[in-house]
Amino acid sequence: MTNDELNEKIRQACTHAAPDVLDAVLSDCNEQKGRVILMTTENKKKTWAVRMAGLAAGLCLILGGGLGVRNYQVNHTVDATVSLDVNPSVEIKINQKERILDVIPLNEDGRTIVGDMDFSGSSLDVAVNAIIGSMLQNGYLNELANSVLISVDNNDPVRGMALQERLADEVNKLLQTDSFRGAVLSQTVVKSDELQQMAEQYGITLGKAQLIQEILGKNSLHTFDELAPLSINELNILLGKEGAETHVEVVGTASEKGYIGETKAKEIALAKAGVSESDLTFYTVGLDTHKGVMVYDVEFISGSYEFDCEVNAMTGEIVKFEKEYDGAAVSNVSVEEHGEQSEHSQTEENQAVSNISLEKAKEIALDHAGVKATDATFVKAKSDYEDGRAVFEIEFVVSSGNTIKEYDYEIAASDGSIISYDYGIEGDSTPTAIQAGSSQNTSEISLEKAKEIALSHAGVASANAFEMEGKLDWDDGMSIYEIEFKAGGYEYSYEVDAATGSIVEFDKEWDD
Known part of the structure; x- marks a missing residue:
């Protein structure tokens, strides 16, 4: 059968399937008597039903849209880093x-670690396992450098802490290898403008910046510049050296x-x-x-000498050497950054001679102060070497009521000549310092300058500091x-020398 013949068969079948009964229907309608009653009630019900259906459809659209937005936020908004x-x-969002x-x-080594791996849509556990692997x-984690830092940044502290603990446990298990045992540091990040600024300035994570701040809070002799280039293993060593309680969990x-080695x-x-x-x-x-x-x-x-030597922990190279005789420095050898060695030495024959004991x-100090030896309590009495000459530093207090x-x-x-002396009463804001016989107030810097010095050392902008207080003391x-x-x-708490502006003491702790 051809296509034309097939189409004709289908047309005829459709025609016979719907018989022509129009004349019969019209005939039946003409024979009906009486009046037509309009069922208006049914029309109203139909209108109400249509309206309700429309409202329901609109509500479904609204709910569906809201659920769609919520679903998008859950799936595409960063909840934690x-x-x-x-x-x-490496940062994982x-x-x-x-x-x-x-x-x-965040650095070249990080790019080596990630390589061409695509983690989009993967679970966090899978990504962490792959990155640690x-x-x-x-070779970034081995028996020579076994420490890793995990930092969690989440606006919900409870969820952040739970995630921190779980990841620390998982990573710790990964680092218990046949060749070495790892060390895992973990923390939740407390974000601030200062922390963000330091992280951006040094090209490090917020977590590493916070760890460095933790170490600086325990030992103010370090600086951020000095610690930023160190690895986490090196920072872990310094953190453990302080021996004080920290906000970083260490396993x-x-x-x-x-x-x-020390030997x-x-x-x-x-x-x-x-x-x-x-x-x-x-x-x-x-x-x-x-x-x-x-x-x-x-x-x-x-003997009568004190030595201070700093030896490169990896190479054994001497980077600093100092030798002091009875408190008086007689030699100083230091190695500069470019490896050039400079020496300043003084032979014993050329040392300043101490003619007095x-x-x-x-006795000279007590006599000048007009104080009896029996009334004085010495807090310091030692020899030193300053500005090319041997000196004695004498400090004592006298209690009266x-x-x-x-x-x-x-x-x-x-x-035995008096080079300088300071005198003051505890709590007195106007101590006196006399330099070589001339009167001079020791407060050579202002309170505002002292505040600037403290803020600069802390790496805090004045606009970000609050509840700042300052006073002059003795x-x-x-x-x-x-x-x-x-x-x-x-x-933050600072003590700044009013005469020189040097930082005498520094303390930093969490604001509980």
Whole structure:
């Protein structure tokens, strides 16, 4: 059968399936008698039903739209940021379902770790396992450097803490390998403008910036510049060295296997000093940092000399050497950044001669102050070397009722002349300092300048500091400014020398 014949068959079938009964229907309608009653009630019901159907449809659209927006937010909005730091630094952004929205390497090592892996839509656990695995495979985590930092940034502290604990446990299990045991540091991030600024300035994660701030809060002798280049393993060593409670959770111990060790460092320092171990009356060795490099700080006493030597912890190179005779520096050897060595030495024949004894210096100070020896309590009495000459530093206090008078003298060791002295009453805001016989107020800097110095050291902009207080006080024989303020979730406390502007004491702690 052709196509035309088939189409004709279908047309005929359709025609017969619908018989022509129009004439019969019209005939039946003509024969009906009576009046037609319009059922208006049924029409109203139909109109109400149509309206209700429309309202229901609109409500469904609204609900559906709302659910659609909510679903989009859950799936596409960043709920938390997890950063992983070793030396490679990687940020992982996740949604509320802990699905990956983005993985961002923050340095060249981070880009090596991530490589061409695409984590879009993967679970957080899968991404963390893959990234830690890549760090292990590429040698960034090993027996020489075994520490990793996990930082969680979440607006919900409870959820953030739970996520931190879970990830720390998972990563810790991954780092219990056949060749080494890892150390896992974990924390929740407390965001602030200051923290964000430091992270951006040094190209590091918020987590690493916060860890550095934690160390600086325990030891103000370090600086952010000095600590920023260090690896997490090195920062972990410094954190453990402070021996104080921190807000960072630590599981395991930082590896020191990449270093020469304390025994070797001491041998190098003694060889430099030309001293045998049997001649030592005191020594101490510990890991520290010098200009962004880990060093062993070796200090020891032999005979009448004190030595301070810093040895590169990895290479054994001496980066600093100081030798003091009875408190008077007689040599200073330092290695500059470019490896050039500069030496400033003074032979014993050319040393400033001390013609008076320490006891005589005490007598001179007491006589000048008009104080009897029986009324004085000495808090410092030692020899020193300043501006090319030997001096004695003498400090003593005199109690009288509720008043404590404090005296601070600097006396030339050659002839007993008074170079300078300070005097004040505890709590007195106007202490007096006399330099070589002329009167001069010790408060050479203003309170506002002292505040600027404290803010600059803390790395806090004045606009971000609040509850700032400052006053002039007298402490340990010197006029100081006491400065306190809060910023970025921390409380800061400074003591600034009113004469020189140097920072005497510094403390930083969480603002609870």
